[in-house]
Amino acid sequence: MLPETGQIALALALAVALFQGILPLVGSQLNRTRWMLFADRAAILQAVLLIYAFAALTIVFIQSDFSVKLAAMHSHTAKPLVYKITGVWANHEGSILLWVLILALYGAAISMFGRSLPLSLRARALAVQGMLGSGFLAFVIFTSNPFERLFPVPADGLGLNPLLQDPGLAIHPPLLYIGYVGFSVAFSFAVAALLEGRVDAVWARWLRPWVIFAWSFLTLGITIGSIWAYYELGWGGWWMWDPVENVSFLPWLAGTALLHSILTLQQRHSFAHWTVLLAISTFSLAMIGTFVVRSGVLVSVHAFAVDPARGVVILALLLFFTGAALSLYAFRSGTIIRRTQLNIVSRESGLVINNLFLIAATVTVFLGTFYPLLIDAITGEKISVGAPYFDLVFAPMMVALIAVMAIAPMLKWREDSLSRYRKIIFRAGLFVLAAIFLSLLIGRSVLGAIAIGFAAWLIAGTMITLFRRTGGKFSRLRRQPAGTWGFVISHISVAIFTIGVTAMSIGAKEDVGRLLPGENLTVAGYTFTLGELGQGTRDNYEFMGANIAVTKNSRAVTTLWAEQRFYPVRGMVTSEAGFRPSFGATLFAAIGDGGTGADVSKGIIVRAYYQPGVVWIWIAALMMAFAGFISMADQRLRLPNGNERSAPIGLGSGTLVAVE
Amino acid sequence: MNNVMKLIGSLIFAATLSSPSLGQSQIEYPDAIEIRARDVGRQLRCVVCQNQSIEESDAALAADMRRLVRDRLLAGNSEDDIISLMRDRYGDYVLLMPPVQGNTIVLWAGPAAMIFLFLLWWVVSVRAKPVQPSVSTLSDHDAAKLAALRNADL
Numbered sequence: 001m002l003p004e005t006g007q008i009a010l011a012l013a014l015a016v017a018l019f020q021g022i023l024p025l026v027g028s029q030l031n032r033t034r035w036m037l038f039a040d041r042a043a044i045l046q047a048v049l050l051i052y053a054f055a056a057l058t059i060v061f062i063q064s065d066f067s068v069k070l071a072a073m074h075s076h077t078a079k080p081l082v083y084k085i086t087g088v089w090a091n092h093e094g095s096i097l098l099w100v101l102i103l104a105l106y107g108a109a110i111s112m113f114g115r116s117l118p119l120s121l122r123a124r125a126l127a128v129q130g131m132l133g134s135g136f137l138a139f140v141i142f143t144s145n146p147f148e149r150l151f152p153v154p155a156d157g158l159g160l161n162p163l164l165q166d167p168g169l170a171i172h173p174p175l176l177y178i179g180y181v182g183f184s185v186a187f188s189f190a191v192a193a194l195l196e197g198r199v200d201a202v203w204a205r206w207l208r209p210w211v212i213f214a215w216s217f218l219t220l221g222i223t224i225g226s227i228w229a230y231y232e233l234g235w236g237g238w239w240m241w242d243p244v245e246n247v248s249f250l251p252w253l254a255g256t257a258l259l260h261s262i263l264t265l266q267q268r269h270s271f272a273h274w275t276v277l278l279a280i281s282t283f284s285l286a287m288i289g290t291f292v293v294r295s296g297v298l299v300s301v302h303a304f305a306v307d308p309a310r311g312v313v314i315l316a317l318l319l320f321f322t323g324a325a326l327s328l329y330a331f332r333s334g335t336i337i338r339r340t341q342l343n344i345v346s347r348e349s350g351l352v353i354n355n356l357f358l359i360a361a362t363v364t365v366f367l368g369t370f371y372p373l374l375i376d377a378i379t380g381e382k383i384s385v386g387a388p389y390f391d392l393v394f395a396p397m398m399v400a401l402i403a404v405m406a407i408a409p410m411l412k413w414r415e416d417s418l419s420r421y422r423k424i425i426f427r428a429g430l431f432v433l434a435a436i437f438l439s440l441l442i443g444r445s446v447l448g449a450i451a452i453g454f455a456a457w458l459i460a461g462t463m464i465t466l467f468r469r470t471g472g473k474f475s476r477l478r479r480q481p482a483g484t485w486g487f488v489i490s491h492i493s494v495a496i497f498t499i500g501v502t503a504m505s506i507g508a509k510e511d512v513g514r515l516l517p518g519e520n521l522t523v524a525g526y527t528f529t530l531g532e533l534g535q536g537t538r539d540n541y542e543f544m545g546a547n548i549a550v551t552k553n554s555r556a557v558t559t560l561w562a563e564q565r566f567y568p569v570r571g572m573v574t575s576e577a578g579f580r581p582s583f584g585a586t587l588f589a590a591i592g593d594g595g596t597g598a599d600v601s602k603g604i605i606v607r608a609y610y611q612p613g614v615v616w617i618w619i620a621a622l623m624m625a626f627a628g629f630i631s632m633a634d635q636r637l638r639l640p641n642g643n644e645r646s647a648p649i650g651l652g653s654g655t656l657v658a659v660e
Numbered sequence: 661m662n663n664v665m666k667l668i669g670s671l672i673f674a675a676t677l678s679s680p681s682l683g684q685s686q687i688e689y690p691d692a693i694e695i696r697a698r699d700v701g702r703q704l705r706c707v708v709c710q711n712q713s714i715e716e717s718d719a720a721l722a723a724d725m726r727r728l729v730r731d732r733l734l735a736g737n738s739e740d741d742i743i744s745l746m747r748d749r750y751g752d753y754v755l756l757m758p759p760v761q762g763n764t765i766v767l768w769a770g771p772a773a774m775i776f777l778f779l780l781w782w783v784v785s786v787r788a789k790p791v792q793p794s795v796s797t798l799s800d801h802d803a804a805k806l807a808a809l810r811n812a813d814l
Contacts, residue, residue: 237716241711242710243711342786349786353782356782357775360774363770363774364771364774367766367767367770367771368767371764371766375763379763381763382752382753383752383753383758383763384705384752384753385756385758385767386713386757387756388702388703388756389756389757389758389767392757397771397775605718
């Protein structure tokens with residue numbers, strides 16, 4: 001009975017979303033207040049219905065009701081409760097349902113927190129949310145129904161993929177989706193503003209926290225995914241330039257550009273075109289991120305044909321929403337007045353360069369990810385684009401970006417002169433030279449030292465900017481707005497990130513060998529000695545593991561426990577690496593071979609890694625997300641109370657004036 | 661990172677993990693060969709894996725390819741020789757760094773061209789003269805009205 005009610009809730013949600021997509025839009029065109037107000041109620045109702053549907057599916061999983069096909073395919077009675085719950089979104093149907101649920105929750109949040117917005121703007125934005133909701137709800141109901149029944153009912157389920165039975169992967173998809181889908185708010189408001197013919201500072205001020213929120217969650221999601229891949233896949237890598245990683249990185253890059261554009265729009269009434277276009281493209285990339293991967297097109301173009309219904313519907317939805325938004329922009333961009341006034345040395349100019357490099361980086365990653373598919377589809381030629389390509393093409397763009405990042409925040413808006421900064425640049429230069437010299441001594445790598453130099457440049461620039469904003473007075477530090485702290489922490493994080501990546505690139509050492517207990521590998525002065533193998537059974541898997549004692553100069557450093565797990569339900573083997581994270585060098589060991597029951601008399605494969613700085617990569621990424629949350633607390637992002645909000649500050653009402 | 665792809669990649673990983681020929685040839689070779697071999701290996705795709713180089717993969721084929729790289733290096737072949745040998749055998753697909761040729765020109769020239777165009781655009785737009793906010797001139801009718809008002813007795 002429960003699955004059927006969930007099914008009905010889904011259908012009702014689709015109906016509500018359809019009305020939400022049409023009625024308020026017509027209402028705002030005809031200036032009918034009641035029709036516009038309908039958007040608020042519809043958004044909340046849609047969210048309530050989807051919460052119900054999602055809860056119903058969760059209960060199905062908890063109760064192990066295998067008469068529901070999805071549960072039978074992806075769950076199992078012998079599974080810890082937490083993984084029964086996370087199993088809900090560890091599959092295609094459930095994760096799309098989660099996606100739609102988050103979309104509806106954002107819609108409800110707009111209607112609840114957006115009461116201060118002009119009614120027609122809110123109604124239009126919610127209508128766009130309703131259209132997105134109806135598109136993807138129809139996709140769920142007609143091609144990916146999570147509540148489909150199964151008959152005869154199997155005695156037990158097929159179980160969740162063991163790789164997903166991990167705390168990291170349990171929270172990774174929700175975080176990522178909160179990020180991805182959060183950009184739908186920017187998308188909806190961009191479309192609504194185009195319809196209104198008004199993209200102004202008030203609009204930007206209201207929208208900015210939502211963009212920051214989505215961006216921060218996306219950052220968290222990507223970071224958790226990276227950490228998970230690190231210890232679960234046991235390759236000792238934090239980023240593989242895998243197509244799946246790349247598609248989550250694309251909205252991040254575009255979102256970062258959006259973040260900076262919307263800031264400029266809010267503070268300077270400029271970058272309106274940038275902001276609208278980036279809002280549209282960021283969410284489009286987020287849709288690509290979710291759905292292109294879900295359709296299997298990334299595995300190979302041929303997988304696309306395996307399930308043409310899903311693939312084609314996804315492609316159609318993507319093309320429709322992106323195409324419609326861009327066409328609207330083409331028709332209505334005239335309403336965004338462009339006043340060109342960009343001085344070569346000004347903060348705006350720095351932000352333009354920031355946008356240009358981030359967009360170039362986005363396009364590069366996009367090309368590298370999708371070009372092989374395109375070529376294969378067109379000519380049948382198979383090529384690979386892997387880490388060496390991305391390292392070569394992507395890294396220089398980031399280096400150029402960092403060079404500008406150190407200076408731009410220091411510059412004045414509108415117009416500035418570099419000659420004012422001669423002394424500062426000289427001092428920062430000395431700091432950079434010292435950093436390069438030191439890292440040459442330690443790392444003995446020219447490229448590494450140059451990279452560290454750029455990081456030092458960024459740290460110097462950021463700290464000097466903070467110093468100048470406080471006038472060098474400690475007491476004024478506390479009076480800095482939250483936004484300043486967000487900027488300082490996030491930019492310093494980029495420097496730390498760079499240092500971590502550099503340390504990893506030049507300092508990481510590894511070795512692999514087939515060892516018998518008592519034998520060892522030596523990596524970077526650390527001796528990894530394999531201990532006796534142990535075997536056993538836990539929850540729903542068997543394991544074979546070993547202690548690997550690490551010593552340096554005969555002194556014990558740590559003992560790592562690495563194991564292989566065998567999941568009988570799926571007949572799968574996974575590896576759990578043992579590692580000792582450290583602010584210095586992380587020691588990491590993984591064992592491979594056969595799983596339990598294999599012949600281990602000839603020894604097992606041991607991979608030993610010495611990875612300096614890898615932890616800082618994640619710390620920096622988490623700091624970036626944290627910086628986003630701090631920025632959201634900025635008082636300047638609050639709209640004043642009262643009804644005068646609909647009038648743009650400092651601008652005439654009516655058409656908006658934007659400096660571009 | 662989407663879990664499905666990771667999952668599929670890892671399925672392959674896990675499946676290959678249990679294959680018997682997990683020969684890790686590295687340990688048998690001199691250090692100098694080993695260091696060069698790893699640089700070569702990172703450029704070569706394990707053609708049966710999901711986006712892994714032969715150095716990262718535990719697949720049997722990757723192990724064979726690793727051994728081949730090392731044997732060739734021992735036999736005195738250069739890095740380029742080995743890469744072209746692998747390319748002859750497995751096609752362009754084996755190269756993680758796509759070769760510069762007709763069907764990859766977009767990949768190689770695209771980003772550079774884009775940056776060039778962007779910077780060009782930037783230079784052009786920063787040089788552009790600021791557009792003066794339009795000062796509306798009065799129509800004859802309004803001017804006459806204004807004049808009349810000014811002349812009017814107050």
